[in-house]
Amino acid sequence: MTATALPLVEQFQYGLDAPICLTWELTYACNLSCVHCLSSSGRRDPRELSTAECNAVIDELERMQVFYVNIGGGEPTVRPDFWELVDYATEHHVGVKFSTNGVKITPEVALRLATSDYVDVQISLDGATADVNDAVRGDGSYATALRAMQNLADAGFTGFKISVVMTRQNVDQLDAFKAIADRFAAQLRITRLRPSGRGADVWDELHPTAAQQRVLYDWLVAHGDGVLTGDSFFHLAAFGESLPGLNLCGAGRVVCLIDPVGDVYACPFAIHENFLAGNVRGDGGFTTVWRESDLFTDLRRPQTGGACMSCSAFDACRGGCMAAKFFTGLPLDGPDPECVKGNADAALLAVASGSAPKPSLDHSHRTARRPVPITLGLRASTPPVGACNENPLAGLAI
Amino acid sequence: MSTSTAVRPFDLDAAWHLHEQVSIRPERFGALLYHFGTRQLSFLKSPLLLQVVNALADSRTARTACVDAGVAAGDLASYATALQTLAASQMICERSTP
Numbered sequence: 430m431t432a433t434a435l436p437l438v439e440q441f442q443y444g445l446d447a448p449i450c451l452t453w454e455l456t457y458a459c460n461l462s463c464v465h466c467l468s469s470s471g472r473r474d475p476r477e478l479s480t481a482e483c484n485a486v487i488d489e490l491e492r493m494q495v496f497y498v499n500i501g502g503g504e505p506t507v508r509p510d511f512w513e514l515v516d517y518a519t520e521h522h523v524g525v526k527f528s529t530n531g532v533k534i535t536p537e538v539a540l541r542l543a544t545s546d547y548v549d550v551q552i553s554l555d556g557a558t559a560d561v562n563d564a565v566r567g568d569g570s571y572a573t574a575l576r577a578m579q580n581l582a583d584a585g586f587t588g589f590k591i592s593v594v595m596t597r598q599n600v601d602q603l604d605a606f607k608a609i610a611d612r613f614a615a616q617l618r619i620t621r622l623r624p625s626g627r628g629a630d631v632w633d634e635l636h637p638t639a640a641q642q643r644v645l646y647d648w649l650v651a652h653g654d655g656v657l658t659g660d661s662f663f664h665l666a667a668f669g670e671s672l673p674g675l676n677l678c679g680a681g682r683v684v685c686l687i688d689p690v691g692d693v694y695a696c697p698f699a700i701h702e703n704f705l706a707g708n709v710r711g712d713g714g715f716t717t718v719w720r721e722s723d724l725f726t727d728l729r730r731p732q733t734g735g736a737c738m739s740c741s742a743f744d745a746c747r748g749g750c751m752a753a754k755f756f757t758g759l760p761l762d763g764p765d766p767e768c769v770k771g772n773a774d775a776a777l778l779a780v781a782s783g784s785a786p787k788p789s790l791d792h793s794h795r796t797a798r799r800p801v802p803i804t805l806g807l808r809a810s811t812p813p814v815g816a817c818n819e820n821p822l823a824g825l826a827i
Numbered sequence: 828m829s830t831s832t833a834v835r836p837f838d839l840d841a842a843w844h845l846h847e848q849v850s851i852r853p854e855r856f857g858a859l860l861y862h863f864g865t866r867q868l869s870f871l872k873s874p875l876l877l878q879v880v881n882a883l884a885d886s887r888t889a890r891t892a893c894v895d896a897g898v899a900a901g902d903l904a905s906y907a908t909a910l911q912t913l914a915a916s917q918m919i920c921e922r923s924t925p
Contacts, residue, residue: 437870437872440854440856449859494850496861497861524866526866546864547863549866
């Protein structure tokens with residue numbers, strides 16, 4: 430019998446031999462251009478993992494006994510081999526939960542999904558009304574998501590997830606989101622907005638105000654286990670009681686991200702070379718990156734907590750989200766930019782405009798409206814008369 | 828039946844087994860459990876508890892699984908509580924045949 434019964438949160442801090450679950454973004458291609466996209470998705474990367482390479486990753490996950498993967502993108506269902514990969518994973522005892530904007534969830538696909546215990550679906554929705562949603566996710570995206578939900582409900586798929594990123598514009602719609610989930614016998618999942626990817630560009634306008642954070646916390650406490658959070662709001666635990674789930678940053682310890690080209694990052698919100706641990710195409714594959722990479726080894730060392738150590742709430746929030754600090758230009762061992770005690774406010778003001786690190790990759794569509802520089806000027810003189818102009822009055826100025 | 832298991836105390840003298848949709852992954856601290864039907868994750872907080880859970884299906888009762896694994900008589904009550912938590916989340920189920 431082991432005498433050392435450390436709390437689980439301590440155990441997880443030092444990492445596990447395999448992730449509990451991981452996020453796998455299958456493609457950077459996407460039909461939408463959400464303003465807060467954490468992976469700056471849009472265009473497919475030509476170096477994307479092939480079907481065979483994806484299958485090899487799944488084989489590794491099976492050997493490591495990873496129970497399930499959260500598949501995302503981009504829009505993963507636009508990969509032509511998407512369903513083939515889902516089947517391969519579930520046949521190899523790796524469950525799949527995939528995130529989609531719903532574009533490919535036809536009645537036929539919904540029927541097929543409803544029959545599998547090993548596949549779960551998460552439809553993204555960032556507004557309980559079309560105006561709030563489409564302002565972030567693009568025109569028509571609300572209708573697409575609702576149609577997908579209707580198809581899943583009609584096929585008898587209960588308990589699928591409706592995934593909402595909380596913003597300043599939708600915090601007051603929490604009850605309306607819950608009502609939509611209840612209407613489709615689905616489960617509501619709300620997660621935290623991060624200043625990652627294109628999210629950095631809209632962070633200042635979209636992230637919830639301090640007053641809204643309190644509203645969010647109270648709502649989460651009232652709804653408890655009935656609402657999923659991806660354990661992403663642990664920075665709010667500093668308000669008082671802990672929220673259900675793991676109250677710690679799992680980056681590189683119990684979770685990680687595999688991106689479409691096989692790069693392994695500490696977490697889905699940290700697509701930056703500073704958090705790149707290796708690539709699944711390297712010798713030893715994903716297993717070696719997970720178990721031996723310098724970055725992950727470092728993340729599993731006891732963290733100091735820095736400026737937060739003297740705070741009474743440190744045990745509850747543990748300094749908050751690494752990615753949120755990094756992409757707002759704050760030190761990693763200090764408070765979270767949304768620290769509910771206001772301890773980051775002074776540091777945020779001191780961050781020089783434009784000095785926060787930028788994501789390493791950008792696959793955004795190039796069709797966004799942006800100014801094109803052109804030179805306007807008056808012609809210096811009348812145009813030359815063409816040699817072929819036979820008009821006798823050509824070039825005559827009166 | 829599964830709803831009534833949640834309220835009554837754990838029956839150490841019944842026969843139990845791991846739900847067929849549950850996977851176990853041994854860890855240094857014990858094990859991780861994942862139920863593919865309910866999509867719930869759970870933890871076994873000691874290697875001895877893992878040994879007990881693994882032995883359930885081949886033991887006549889949960890009590891024999893505990894005793895055979897070496898659980899001290901004084902610890903039986905706390906193991907029953909842990910098993911009750913697993914039963915409430917459908918990670919383990921009662922089986923009718925011994």
